[in-house]
Amino acid sequence: MTSYGAEARARFVPEPPKRAGRTPFERDRGRIVHSAALRRLSAKTQVLGPGFDDFVRNRLTHSQEVAQVARELGASLGCDPDIVDSAALAHDLGHPPFGHNGEVALDALAASCGGFEGNAQTLRLLTRLEAKTFGPDGASVGLNLTRGTLAACIKYPWRRGESPGGGAKFGVYEDDLPVYTWVRADAAPFVRPIEAQVMDLSDDIAYSVHDVEDGVVGGWFDLTDDLQLAQVCAVARDWYLPDADDARLGAALDRLQALPEWPTTRFDGSRRSLAAIKSLTSALIGRFAVAAQSATMQRWGDGPLVRFDADLEVPVATLDEITILKSIAAHHVMLADDRTANLVAQRDLLTALVAALLEREGRDLDTDLAADFATAPDDAARLRVAVDQVACLTDVSAPLWAQRLGL
Incomplete structure (x- = not known):
C-alpha cells in the first residue's frame, strides 16, 4: 500500500479505521463481499440464465473468476491486490435481470432521465443504493469506498454521450456527478487508472x-x-x-x-x-x-x-x-x-414492471426506494427510482414481481 498516497486512501465521508491491521483497501473488499448487490448476482444471467444447468456460470461465479485473474495480474504489476479484486467483484453489480438484454430494455425506458448503463448503475450502487455510511446531510453515500477502489471500478470514465470512441457506454448518471467528480479529482479526462x-x-x-x-x-x-x-x-x-x-x-x-x-x-x-x-x-x-x-x-x-x-x-x-x-x-x-426467441419477452417483462411501479406511485417499491420515490422532485427522478428497483431484481425475482403485480 506504500505506493498509494493519501488521495487514494481517502473516503468521500471520512471515517476512522475500525480494526487495527487492516488496510483501507482490505476494508473496501470486505464491504463489497458482504453487500446484498453481490449476493444478487448469483441469480443473474451470465450467458445462460440461472436454472438452465448446474454447471454454467452466473454473474456471481463469473465475478469471482474475474477477481482471481485480476488479483494475480494486478499483483504481478505492483497494484494493490485488494483494489483490483474489489473492482473485479464489483464490475457487474449494476447489471439488471437478463444480462445485456435487460440493459437494452431499461436504457430505452430511462431515455427521459438519462438512460441506463450497467457500469453507471454499478457506481450508483456503490455510492448511494447499497447503504452503509451516511453523510453530514443525512444522505446515503453507499459503501463509502476509498477513492482508489472507486476509481478502479469505473470502467468508462465519462458521462453519457462523451465517449471518446463514440460508443454508447458511459460510467455515471447526472445525479451521481458529485461523488464521481470527487473520485476523479486527480485524474485526467477519460484516463483510467x-x-x-x-x-x-x-x-x-x-x-x-x-x-x-x-x-x-x-x-x-x-x-x-x-x-x-x-x-x-x-x-x-x-x-x-x-x-x-x-x-x-x-x-x-x-x-x-x-x-x-x-x-x-x-x-x-x-x-x-x-x-x-x-x-x-x-x-x-x-x-x-x-x-x-x-x-x-x-x-x-x-x-x-x-x-x-x-x-x-x-x-x-x-x-x-x-x-x-x-x-x-x-x-x-x-x-x-x-x-x-425469449429476448423480446424478457424486455417486455421489464418494461411492464417499470410502468406498473410508476402507475402505482411507488407503493410496491422496497422501503428504501419508496422513500426515494416520495422525495423525488419530478417525473424524471421518479422514473429513475423505478428503474433502480427493477435493476436490483434478478432473473428469478423479476417474474415473481410481475406475477405479484398482476402483469
Whole structure:
C-alpha cells in the first residue's frame, strides 16, 4: 500500500479505521463481499440464465473468476491486490435481470432521465443504493469506498454521450456527478487508472475463456467441429473489432488451435474430457495474462505500477485471440435461435414492471426506494427510482414481481 498516497486512501465521508491491521483497501473488499448487490448476482444471467444447468456460470461465479485473474495480474504489476479484486467483484453489480438484454430494455425506458448503463448503475450502487455510511446531510453515500477502489471500478470514465470512441457506454448518471467528480479529482479526462484496466482485461479474459467452456460442456458446440469461422468473424466485427478481417481473426484461431491443450477428441462428459477442457481454460488464462504482464513491464518497467503511473499494454495478437473466443461463444450460444426467441419477452417483462411501479406511485417499491420515490422532485427522478428497483431484481425475482403485480 506504500505506493498509494493519501488521495487514494481517502473516503468521500471520512471515517476512522475500525480494526487495527487492516488496510483501507482490505476494508473496501470486505464491504463489497458482504453487500446484498453481490449476493444478487448469483441469480443473474451470465450467458445462460440461472436454472438452465448446474454447471454454467452466473454473474456471481463469473465475478469471482474475474477477481482471481485480476488479483494475480494486478499483483504481478505492483497494484494493490485488494483494489483490483474489489473492482473485479464489483464490475457487474449494476447489471439488471437478463444480462445485456435487460440493459437494452431499461436504457430505452430511462431515455427521459438519462438512460441506463450497467457500469453507471454499478457506481450508483456503490455510492448511494447499497447503504452503509451516511453523510453530514443525512444522505446515503453507499459503501463509502476509498477513492482508489472507486476509481478502479469505473470502467468508462465519462458521462453519457462523451465517449471518446463514440460508443454508447458511459460510467455515471447526472445525479451521481458529485461523488464521481470527487473520485476523479486527480485524474485526467477519460484516463483510467491501471487497476481499472486490469479489471477490464481480466473480465475479457474470464468470459472469453469460460463462455467457451460453458458452451462446450452445455453441448452448444464442440471445439473439434467446424466452428463456422466466416460467421464467427462476422460476429467479431459486429460486436468487438470492426476493423478485423477474416485472415487476421483466422490466424488468431489457428494459434489457439495449435496449443497442446486444445482438444483433439470430442467432449463426452467423461472425467477425462472435463479435465481436458479445464486444462485448456487454465492454459488460455495464463497465456493472456502473461502476455499483458510482459508487454506492460517491457513498456513501463518492473513497477510497482499503480494508479495513473502506467497503462496496461495488451498485444494486438492477444486481443485478437480473446476476441475470436468471445465471438465463438456469441455465435454458437448467445445468437442461437432458441436463445433469441425469449429476448423480446424478457424486455417486455421489464418494461411492464417499470410502468406498473410508476402507475402505482411507488407503493410496491422496497422501503428504501419508496422513500426515494416520495422525495423525488419530478417525473424524471421518479422514473429513475423505478428503474433502480427493477435493476436490483434478478432473473428469478423479476417474474415473481410481475406475477405479484398482476402483469
